[in-house]
Amino acid sequence: MAQTTDVLVVGAGISGINVAHRVRQARPDLTVRILEARDAMAGTWDLFRYPGVRSDSDFFTLSFPFRPWRGAESIVDGDRIRDYITDTARETGIDKIISYGTRVTGADWSTADSRWHVSTDQGEHVASFLVFCTGYYDYDDPHDPEIKGDFAGQLVHPQFWPADLDHSGRRVVVIGSGATAVTVVPAMARDAAHVTMLQRTPTYVLAQPRRDVIADWLRRILPAGPAHRIARAKNITMQWLLYRASRRFPDRMRALLRKGVIAGTGSEAIADRDFAPPYAPWDQRLCIVPDGDLFTAVRDGSASVVTAEIDRYVPEGVQLKDGRILEADIIVTATGLRLKLLGGADIRRDGEPVDLPGSVAWHGALLSGLPNLGVCIGYINLSWTVRSDMTARLIARILKHMGDTGRTVVEPIAPGDLGETFPFMDMQSGYLRRAAHLMPRATARYPWAIRQDVMADARATNRADLTNGLVYR
Template identity: 50%
Template structure:
């Protein structure tokens, strides 16, 4: 049975972004009513979805964690279950969990200018309304991952799995495993599985840049011994932001220097320059695609110890006992893990419409990287491609609260970015396959502020809190036809 209920703000998604948004909203606007609509049955989002061996952050936890709740675990690169627990504890402590509606997948949302509200429909038949809709569901398609149509796949007699849907009962102890792919998931899986498998082979079409980082942050450890937790966290956070942003800028401006440095590190661990040049020397420049972090050089150590290996080749066809490559070599396999990438889905796949007109997200302009041109009272949250997701997500939450405060002070009921003509630059500026496959589905950015999205946290942290919320924004006051809806706390 449908339930008609109204909120000041509806947040879609109870992952890292959604819980962070709810915390900010509850602290800074305690008079606002809100609910979180979560399609899954648990808190955590991505960190609840992915359960493959070794799943962990590829960003340090001092920047991936919330600025308002210090990371207290010893690891800088944390396992997925610890991140999930951290998000859950944050929600519990702030009273957010009680406001989450689990198993509630949003399918569509319609804006009515006459009523100055969104009407939100769910797969279960519920109908809710809100003054402002905030999509915090990230951009991964939770229902399906990317799976190429490999020739001969039905001939393979072993097991084939996708990391996004890892079977709880998969036993790989003593088995020959082939992991197809070379991205963040693959470089995580290989050393994790190599600890128990007979051997793990990472099969890649072309090399990817990887960079080892220590699993313990020495600066954070020292700061914790002499400073209170929040101060220590700020020190580690500031250091890591400066290091990662500095490295990114160096890679973009001096790519040959960074290439040589990454190669030297790989040779240091693998002791074989020829092997490094064959399997760890990409054709593209560093940060044209996201770098893969390997904590404590675990991938290199697994290879050097003989428990894992890398093969750079193309698949000719699957055969009953493994994979035949174009070179003619056959890789024997009991289990094949298809770590071939993710599918992206803008704004959680929700169908949006404004006054009866469907919104084509792929043809929309992105306003400050968090709203859509021509779409009132709607925001979406995405993170950086070159730094921790939470850094940008938290800036988005703070900007949104500033906008809501401005609307409240002036008696406005809607705020609509007035989209200019733009250059059509992609919102996600990476050459990675999973990004390129979905470019047309995502909004584009323009060629000037506030339609230009810069991947620069150091700039954004200074400018976003001071941003003019009225720039290229059209506001309306409450229409006389609006009736006061029932408010549910």
């Protein structure tokens, strides 16, 4: 027999727990349930267990706005993030409404009964409102660069890190230059014989202190709640200013980032060879290294960076196209993500498949042509939670509006004169470009925009007219 719920949330990571909390605040009369495919909550922070795994932005902005972060550090290790999420779910009672080991495989909107009929590997659920909080990447199938050849050592992907892997005293090659690679390299370099970060294209890297001295001062003089809110607002503003400056003054920001690399590594040659991307700052995501740990590892010789193209694997390591061989006992393929929207569920309306790339996102939260369906995606150029909480609060507002007006169905209807559209996650990172054709669309004007600009998005989304672009029944 199908289980019936008012609001069904898919995914028990930061976004799913946040949405459940915001909805229960706004509509305590509604029943809410979270379906989680894995056997534990916390999503990314439970899945990833590679050395050094940590937040790639400050935790005052990545944490829940409603539960102050009380830890000492601003850049936080993965196990402490996992504990924080678990504690938050327990304190709010959300841990009691999670069904684990329940993978959503499909969802079909029935016009006849105004309900979503949700298929899972554990049976059917029926819901009035459905919210996908599954992130945007494939938990089971990371990007495979399809490097040919055979390697005699151990090949590891960060997404499936072996718990018993011992890299002490061993030679390691980490393929990649993104957020995962710049985390793994200095962490493994502490015990490995040597770690080489092998990259085809450099990434902009910025050192940031692990501790936030202003936040520490605020917490000494203010209660936890106000101190957290001020620190969060300060860090959101600083991240936004960094992004805006990078977009408006790319040459100046490129020069400043170069100075930071030189200060950290002690080498202009390394800065110009291995940390000077051919694109402008923030065309792709800028990587943060806490206390400059990557630069320190390069400077003291425990790690090095090689910028070159791979030819193939060979038994002793990686052969480059220039003929060099990087010898390794372990190769880590930090080669990126593969996108999977809505958890890969088969979405239908009255039994007919829905063309997601043909839909348009309303404030990045609802999709045209899909009644009573929310999508919670975070920022890709700022802390994830800043955007996902904005979306969670907007969905909660919509549900409250529906309750106040006695409506049971809401559907975004895109006008015919939208103009130019583009993927709703629009950045030049490889994993986003590879999946651009799979994404719903957005435009340059609200309510059909999501600009990756927190100030513009906040003004538009937090004050959104709940009748502009939405039809209620």
